[in-house]
Amino acid sequence: MSSRPRPVAAPRPDVAADEPGAAAVASAAPPAGMVEVHGVSKFFGDVVAVSDVTFAVRAGVTALLGPNGAGKSTLFRMMCGLTPPSRGTVRVLGADARSDRDVRGRIGLSPQQDALFDRLDALEFTAVAAATQGVTDPEAAARHALGIVELDPDDGRPVSGYSKGMRQRTKLAAALVHDPEVLILDEPLNGLDPVQRRRMIELLEELGAQGRCVLVSSHVLEEVARLGSRILVIAQGRLVASGDYRELRELMDDRPHRISIEADRPRDCAAALVTSGTVVGVHIDGDVVVADTLEVDRLGREIAPLAKDLGARLREVIPLDEDLESVFRYLVERR
């Protein structure tokens, strides 16, 4: 484990996690924000989808980052009042969306599913969403919302013929059509090419800068990297870290890395690695030395001379845990 101070502490349950460093500041007060999640758990039978999560989100863009099955959609569904928490409270604009109709009308949801009414065109689809929200002039509102997402309201093609990026924007228009203060967007960047993604991110930033609370989920770190947003990291139903992209990157770089070293005389190599102090853990797996290190670069520099001194032939050195899943695992385990 590193001796460097951690830039992002895992949030305490009683602390608002919506500002970089906020997680390290103790407070007895419950979190204050446009969306407040306090001690929330959600069980589906034996499955713990969300486990004792607390955070508060203010205006601007906030990303909910986590691997598949982390509990992101379940959290979003609870915020929208679509399903109740098993424990804890979820408040949006100070109210419970399950019991407060007014507040439901101030939330816009773009669901994860790519299910649109495929035979409708974008104007019809968005106008249906407007009518569902009780907007006075659904067509005018739909035209306005499609303008915001830069789609042509008079395109006339059914949305089934739209590209993934256009479908995502149609869903955003439908979520926006009643001018909500809180926008909950489940994987809105999914499936977009880099140009579409950049434009969508600009759009989300603009919506956040207007004073809306924009919550965006993703399971891809690079997707949220360009959002100048706060990031809440959810894994296995728990909030495991929060901060901005740079802080999370540092936290990830700070974790032990697992390296596979294939060499002759693995036991001697392992012993020499421990003696040299470059590893924090080591075990032998067949002919392979599996080493955990906080200093990948140093290990990379020192392993060849070390093997040479032992008269052992070095065959392969490969990192085992460069994927984001292992980062999430690390964040869960360190709690």
Ligand SMILES: Nc1ncnc2c1ncn2[C@@H]1O[C@H](COP(=O)(O)OP(=O)(O)OP(=O)(O)O)[C@@H](O)[C@H]1O
């Ligand atoms: N209605 C449900 N019934 C039973 N289990 C559910 C239900 N909804 C979600 N789950 C389970 O809860 C956990 C969290 O699921 P959720 O869909 O919230 O994750 P997610 O972070 O949105 O994942 P993904 O990135 O795949 O969309 C998963 O184990 C999932 O299988």
Ligand SMILES: [Mg+2]
């Ligand atoms: Mg989901």
